[in-house]
Amino acid sequence: MEKIKVGIAGLGRLGKVHANNIAFKIPNAELTAACSIVPAELEYAKSELGVTDVYTDYREMLEKADIDAVAIVTTSGEHCWQIAAALDAGKHVFSDKPLGVTVEECKLAEAAVERHPELSFFLGFMRRFDPSYAYAKKKIEEGAIGTPYMVKATGIDPEALVEGAIKFAATSGGIFIDMAIHDIDLMRWFLGSDPVEVYAAGATFKHPEFKEAGDDETGVAMYRCENGALGFVHVGRTAAHGYHVETEIIGTEGSLRISPVPEKNLCMIYDKNGAVVECVSGFPERFAESYQLEMQEFIDCVGEGRKPEVTVYDGTKSTQIGFATTEAWKNGGIVKINY
Amino acid sequence: MEKIKVGIAGLGRLGKVHANNIAFKIPNAELTAACSIVPAELEYAKSELGVTDVYTDYREMLEKADIDAVAIVTTSGEHCWQIAAALDAGKHVFSDKPLGVTVEECKLAEAAVERHPELSFFLGFMRRFDPSYAYAKKKIEEGAIGTPYMVKATGIDPEALVEGAIKFAATSGGIFIDMAIHDIDLMRWFLGSDPVEVYAAGATFKHPEFKEAGDDETGVAMYRCENGALGFVHVGRTAAHGYHVETEIIGTEGSLRISPVPEKNLCMIYDKNGAVVECVSGFPERFAESYQLEMQEFIDCVGEGRKPEVTVYDGTKSTQIGFATTEAWKNGGIVKINY
Amino acid sequence: MEKIKVGIAGLGRLGKVHANNIAFKIPNAELTAACSIVPAELEYAKSELGVTDVYTDYREMLEKADIDAVAIVTTSGEHCWQIAAALDAGKHVFSDKPLGVTVEECKLAEAAVERHPELSFFLGFMRRFDPSYAYAKKKIEEGAIGTPYMVKATGIDPEALVEGAIKFAATSGGIFIDMAIHDIDLMRWFLGSDPVEVYAAGATFKHPEFKEAGDDETGVAMYRCENGALGFVHVGRTAAHGYHVETEIIGTEGSLRISPVPEKNLCMIYDKNGAVVECVSGFPERFAESYQLEMQEFIDCVGEGRKPEVTVYDGTKSTQIGFATTEAWKNGGIVKINY
Amino acid sequence: MEKIKVGIAGLGRLGKVHANNIAFKIPNAELTAACSIVPAELEYAKSELGVTDVYTDYREMLEKADIDAVAIVTTSGEHCWQIAAALDAGKHVFSDKPLGVTVEECKLAEAAVERHPELSFFLGFMRRFDPSYAYAKKKIEEGAIGTPYMVKATGIDPEALVEGAIKFAATSGGIFIDMAIHDIDLMRWFLGSDPVEVYAAGATFKHPEFKEAGDDETGVAMYRCENGALGFVHVGRTAAHGYHVETEIIGTEGSLRISPVPEKNLCMIYDKNGAVVECVSGFPERFAESYQLEMQEFIDCVGEGRKPEVTVYDGTKSTQIGFATTEAWKNGGIVKINY
Incomplete structure (x- = not known):
């Protein structure tokens, strides 16, 4: 070898x-x-x-x-x-x-x-390698939910880490550039179509520092895609329970949901609070395996002379969509997306 | 008595x-x-x-x-x-x-x-009387999630009943008038603020009859409220698994989610498909208790000379919001909502 | 009427x-x-x-x-x-x-x-009328899990109510007589066979008052049935999270589980503890509907001249099994059950 | 290094x-x-x-x-x-x-x-290294459930692999020797006490070949421990939904449950069957990470001159308990366990 x-x-x-x-x-x-x-x-x-x-x-x-x-x-x-x-x-x-x-x-x-x-050029959209997301993609390809026509994606960083986000709020490019890129990529990947229009809005109810820095602590965006499919992305920074990444893909024959409870592991506790599932603390914990699997795939692509599934154009498009979303959010209007 | x-x-x-x-x-x-x-x-x-x-x-x-x-x-x-x-x-x-x-x-x-x-005048927004929704409201009032600032609401009728919806598509007033009124009321109720702007879109991927009748089988709308809070409503007619009504309320200190799995009852089956929770078949099954509880409250209001919490103005507003949403959906733009 | x-x-x-x-x-x-x-x-x-x-x-x-x-x-x-x-x-x-x-x-x-x-004579084994238990029985009759051959039943009262149990410990007949009768009935009902042998044991780790009164705060029993099926019953009095009644029925083609999380309602909270489902407080809350449904069935039986499914013999047998279990528990041995 | x-x-x-x-x-x-x-x-x-x-x-x-x-x-x-x-x-x-x-x-x-x-001598009870089991142990040591006094353990192989088990039924030593050793080790580990008495029974309802080979397809055992704690172990070979390993540890202040739904990953599907969680196919899938983590610990022990937590005596005891359980099962009686 x-x-x-x-x-x-x-x-x-x-x-x-x-x-x-x-x-x-x-x-x-x-x-x-x-x-x-x-x-x-x-x-x-x-x-x-x-x-x-x-x-x-x-x-x-x-x-x-x-x-x-x-x-x-x-x-x-x-x-x-x-x-x-x-x-x-x-x-x-x-x-x-x-x-x-x-x-x-x-x-x-x-x-x-x-x-x-x-x-070989490989772009690190590691969520595609998370076993649960990869499984969802496989199920869709097998026809388990018919034609996918809507993605609802949520990504909320833990409140426990909010100080760091506040510190970089003024220079992060805004919440959508900072946080939505994976969700945008997943939306395109699962729907098989590119968004052509976006409407976005933000909110800050807990940490006014974000507003002061021209940012928001929560952002939501709605997308209409070329093929008529719809997307909804919700990003935030103040999840009390941990790191919340959840995605739903809705198709004509069923729907898939990944991680509605961002469980830390398979251990549940019954105590005075009720039946409690503790949650993951951040992306290093949630996606540890994905980082390893994507690197394995990169190395295998190199070794076998294969081209990775994610292309450089996926990178450009997600960046374009991120900017269009940011523009819609800043201006409070609808923005058309041209590639 | x-x-x-x-x-x-x-x-x-x-x-x-x-x-x-x-x-x-x-x-x-x-x-x-x-x-x-x-x-x-x-x-x-x-x-x-x-x-x-x-x-x-x-x-x-x-x-x-x-x-x-x-x-x-x-x-x-x-x-x-x-x-x-x-x-x-x-x-x-x-x-x-x-x-x-x-x-x-x-x-x-x-x-x-x-x-x-x-x-006494009582308007039948029965979801407010569903024990789970009522409990969510009580938890919010007790401060369990801090200040609520976003509601994500989903209401999807079962595919099993889609024929009836197709039949009435041309005369129903459109999917938002037909289906979103409860979600709109819940959004206002949980957020304690009225939407002042709406963006909406629709999609039809399974039953072209909806499109032909000027309707859509799926509708999504995003709302910005007077106090800066956000709303997202997703209504549809083709849930394979049953009647799916789910609501999430996100606050500064936590969030509440009602019925992500619209379970038929407390019985789960482990079989060749995996671990399966069967789902409710429609609103009569899901909300049977709510209909009884709201009527009890009406009768008690009459008996005690009390005014119901829901007012006639809530009825007007939800109708106005429904029309504004419909306008945004039809025209593919943003609509301001004035009361 | x-x-x-x-x-x-x-x-x-x-x-x-x-x-x-x-x-x-x-x-x-x-x-x-x-x-x-x-x-x-x-x-x-x-x-x-x-x-x-x-x-x-x-x-x-x-x-x-x-x-x-x-x-x-x-x-x-x-x-x-x-x-x-x-x-x-x-x-x-x-x-x-x-x-x-x-x-x-x-x-x-x-x-x-x-x-x-x-x-008409009707014996109030109301759990049989709980919608989830009734649904489990229906699924079994429809063949959903093949031949049922094991029941694992758990019934734990909330710690919040333990004072009452301590007070009556000396006169309650012991934990199995006091608490296991419904589980015994469910075991017989789901398995369609009567236990012929029982082994039982108890434990007291939290409230020594039970031991002092000749009782235990937790009891477990294993049953072998006439047809070879197996039963396991676990009763207790100190559930921190509420009232925990859970039943699993295992069959040759699948298994059913009722209420592994004794949820209070359909509302889940995400907060600093994690994803939390609050639990029911006691049998009046858990089985409110069952009491109504069993009484409806009694009245309908009277009105229609029908015989209820539960018979007086079911009552005698569950009592006999309760006594045999108590004997096994007291003596630390195996007891044969003759009817 | x-x-x-x-x-x-x-x-x-x-x-x-x-x-x-x-x-x-x-x-x-x-x-x-x-x-x-x-x-x-x-x-x-x-x-x-x-x-x-x-x-x-x-x-x-x-x-x-x-x-x-x-x-x-x-x-x-x-x-x-x-x-x-x-x-x-x-x-x-x-x-x-x-x-x-x-x-x-x-x-x-x-x-x-x-x-x-x-x-360094290291015995491969890898379940102790599974992140969920290790987390449960840590929570117990932190006092999350008070004093643990009962373990309920279930381990059921998938029906999909039953042919192999049938083939080796005559020479496997019986279902408890073949399958219960991990559950026995977990019971001792979590309870911190050794069983001194066991009662056991078996059942065969699906594949008579087991009975013919002197084995059973399902085995259940109840243990009483030196400190008064209780154990229940249920092993089987015919789970329709996959590989089912579940453990509950009950303590004076709460309880922990590991893997009641042996989920394949974090992806749930809503389809005509309901809300479905697919399950793991076998121990290589379920415990892949545990095998790696236990070997890491062995190597670290060697490198650092540390003694592993699991000792050779744990190995002897689990074997003794396995034989005592087998004896109880074969003879249909209670067996005392001496070490």
């Missing part, structure tokens, strides 16, 4: 998750290089990941490291140029979502991908 | 439900008269309800029958004038929802109610 | 439930007489139930009152002679469970029932 | 699971040798696991291979001598459950463990 050699760029919280998966959980992968502008992260690479070939300069890693592929887990604004540089250096690319922070730079990434049909 | 004497107007499917409750399930009520233009319904009154004092003319019942109150369960277009006539005849009035089919006639009902502050 | 005239004997907590059902909830019944040795209960009959024909002597009520039937809701030790006296007086009889407190007196009741084949 | 070098003995279905975990999922472990008497399994080791140092003789592997530890996943009858041989060869030992098939050989394993206090 030939192992795919991977260099990681970025070793923040999520970078560490990916790095550990590559280093220890993917049989046919090997983590051979790491790049970060944060010295402590490079220390981590050496001491915890056993990676000695480390860089502070991304381009230098591309040039010198013994790698077949890179995993880009840097800040969103760096993704696109790093994608293009890696592809142009002959490396397969895994990039965390979002593809980019402007449509223009997404187009540059698209061009780079198109320049290198011989390479 | 003095029993309140009631005359019923209309003995169709729902009329029979109310009549049986009055006759047999409300200790302090007595069904003493019945009015219907359908001979078989008057036969039913005699043979099943033991009511011998029957009428084909509503005004005649008001004039001659020995009644303290009337229960109006006629077709929607008759409600308002019948309400006014009964009040003017000195009778307490229970009217099934909706209050009326135009805002103008609602105003006539309002005026009649205002003319008779000595009489 | 001819109404069945009923006299009630006993107006304690459960007696009031039955009396109100007869008086106000059963269309074809009428409560025309009441008997109690407690003056306040007769006052209640007059003021709340509108019954003016009241007695302190049971036999006098049988002799003088204008009644077709009696409903016996007195203390368990009075049931059998009151049943016999009523039947011999030509009255149909509803008796609350248990049939009697000794097998000998059960046999006297059996003889009285056999003497009067023209009269 | 020094990696622990492991040799695996046995590469059947479960052996492959363990081998893949050691080779690819445990950062600080390395699979360096493999032993099997089945040539195809050694081929698998080479081609899929990258292990070139393979043996057909277990003692030869102990002598020659470059290993710190062995993982024993051979047939149950081989465990004890292989444990002793490995410990005497200075290797840390992971052995799959059960410890042995007779109490005598368990004692030999005990002696070997006692001879080598410098080595």
Whole structure:
């Protein structure tokens, strides 16, 4: 078994998750290089990941490291140029979502991908690899609910983590850019159609700091798709019970619902409160397995010369939809979406 | 115990439900008269309800029958004038929802109610009396979820009954008028604020007959309320699993969800399909108890000289909101709602 | 519609439930007489139930009152002679469970029932009329789980009510006599076979008062039935979350479970504890509908000259099984059950 | 990071699971040798696991291979001598459950463990590492349910796999030896006390082949523990819905229930059957994570010189309890358990 050699760029919280998966959980992968502008992260690479070939300069890693592929887990604004540089250096690319922070730079990434049909490009919409979401997709493909025509998606961060969100409220791009990208991707994936119109609104009832920063603590958007299907996305930051990600797909013959109770595990307690199911604390807990499965799929795509199901165009479109939603929310009106 | 004497107007499917409750399930009520233009319904009154004092003319019942109150369960277009006539005849009035089919006639009902502050007027938003909804309201009032700021309401009729809906599609007033009135009332009730803007859309993927009749089989609407709260209503007609009424109320400190699984009863089956909960077949099954409880409350209000919590103005507003939603849906735009 | 005239004997907590059902909830019944040795209960009959024909002597009520039937809701030790006296007086009889407190007196009741084949005798195993249990039975009869061969039954009273149980621990007959009779009846009903052997044990970990009174706060029993089927009954008194009655019926093709979460209603709350379903507070809340439905069935049996499904022999057998279980529990051994 | 070098003995279905975990999922472990008497399994080791140092003789592997530890996943009858041989060869030992098939050989394993206090011995009761079971244990230790005093455990294999069970019915040791060992271990673990008495029974209603082979398709046992706590174990082989492992732990202040619905994932379907949760297909699916987590713990114990929580004595006791249960089941009586 030939192992795919991977260099990681970025070793923040999520970078560490990916790095550990590559280093220890993917049989046919090997983590051979790491790049970060944060010295402590490079220390981590050496001491915890056993990676000695480390860089502070991304381009230098591309040039010198013994790698077949890179995993880009840097800040969103760096993704696109790093994608293009890696592809142009002959490396397969895994990039965390979002593809980019402007449509223009997404187009540059698209061009780079198109320049290198011989390479695999993988965009980290990891929810598609969550066993429950993947199962839902499979059931739909098997016809279990007929034709899907509506998606209702909810994603609410835990109140326990709200301080961080408040801190970044002014620079996050707004709640839809910050939080709705996965839901938008799931909506497109399950419906098999792109939204052409969006109406959106927001609310802030608990933490006025969001309003003061030009943001909202809750956002809701309604979408009409090209094929007539409908979408509803609800994102928020103040779930008392934990991290709430729930999705419903409604079809002509039935419907599927993923995770209406974001259970921590299979243990229920009966106590003075009633029958209680404790809930997951955040995305690292909820989607730990998805991160591993998506990386496995990336490595397998590289190894087998396959193209991933998610494309660079999915990345561009979700970004476009995010911006259109933000515009509708800011202006309180309906926005048409052109691709 | 003095029993309140009631005359019923209309003995169709729902009329029979109310009549049986009055006759047999409300200790302090007595069904003493019945009015219907359908001979078989008057036969039913005699043979099943033991009511011998029957009428084909509503005004005649008001004039001659020995009644303290009337229960109006006629077709929607008759409600308002019948309400006014009964009040003017000195009778307490229970009217099934909706209050009326135009805002103008609602105003006539309002005026009649205002003319008779000595009489009880009760509008049949029975969901408010469902033990689960009533419990949710009580929990909210006790502060269990802080300030409620979003309601997500779903009401889907069973596919098993879709033929009837198709038959009446051209004359029902459209899916929002036909189906969303309870959800609109619940939204106002739980949020304690009125919607001032609505965006709506529809979809038809299973039964093109709806589209052909100018209707849709699914409708979704988003509301922004005066106080900044948000509402989402999803109505449909093709639930494979039964009658699906579900409501979520989201607050600053928690959220409540009523009936995500519209269970038929407390019996679950484990079989080759998995762990299966069978679902209720329709509103008569789901809300049987609510119909009884709302009638009990009406009778108690009459007996104790109390005013019901639901007012005639709630009826007018829900009708106005229904029309605004319909306009948004028909025109594909945003509609402002003025009261 | 001819109404069945009923006299009630006993107006304690459960007696009031039955009396109100007869008086106000059963269309074809009428409560025309009441008997109690407690003056306040007769006052209640007059003021709340509108019954003016009241007695302190049971036999006098049988002799003088204008009644077709009696409903016996007195203390368990009075049931059998009151049943016999009523039947011999030509009255149909509803008796609350248990049939009697000794097998000998059960046999006297059996003889009285056999003497009067023209009269209806109804034993109040009301759980059989609970919509969920009745539905389970119907599903089994339809073959949904093949041949049922095991029942696992749990019945735990709420800790909130434990003081009352402690008070009566010395005189209750022990936990199995006090609490297991419904579960024993359900086991026989669902399995269609009688237990021929029982092993039982008890435990007291929270309230030593039970042990001191010769009782236990928890009891478990295992049964082997004539046809080879198995039963497991677990009764207790200290459920933190409320009143927990749960039953599982396992068959060759599937299994049914009734009420693993003894939900108060359909409202779930998401709060800092997680996703919480509040639970019912006790049997009056859990089985309110069952009491009404069983009384309706009794009245209908009388009206239609039908024999109820539950027989006097079911009453005797459940009593015998209760005693055998108690013997096994007391002696820590296996007891054979002969009928 | 020094990696622990492991040799695996046995590469059947479960052996492959363990081998893949050691080779690819445990950062600080390395699979360096493999032993099997089945040539195809050694081929698998080479081609899929990258292990070139393979043996057909277990003692030869102990002598020659470059290993710190062995993982024993051979047939149950081989465990004890292989444990002793490995410990005497200075290797840390992971052995799959059960410890042995007779109490005598368990004692030999005990002696070997006692001879080598410098080595880690780990017995594979993997359910203790399942996140839900581990969480339940943690909650109990935190006092969430007060003092636990009853465990109700259910383990039912899927009907879909019954053919295999029928084939081995005559040689499996009977249903309790074959299936109850995990439940017995969980009962001891959660209650913190050993059973001193058992009553058991069996039933066969679907596949007479079990009865013909001297076995049963369903077994139930009741235990009384030294500290007065109670246990109930129900094992079976014919679950229509999948693999059903469920455990309830009842304490003085509340109770915990693990997996009453053995859900396949978080996806629920609403279709013509109702609201359906599909279930897991078998133990490899249900406990995949547990196998990985227990092996991680073994490797960490070796690396850190720690002693695992599960001891060799736990292995002996569960075997003794299994035999006592079998005796009670075979003879239809009560059996006292002495350790």
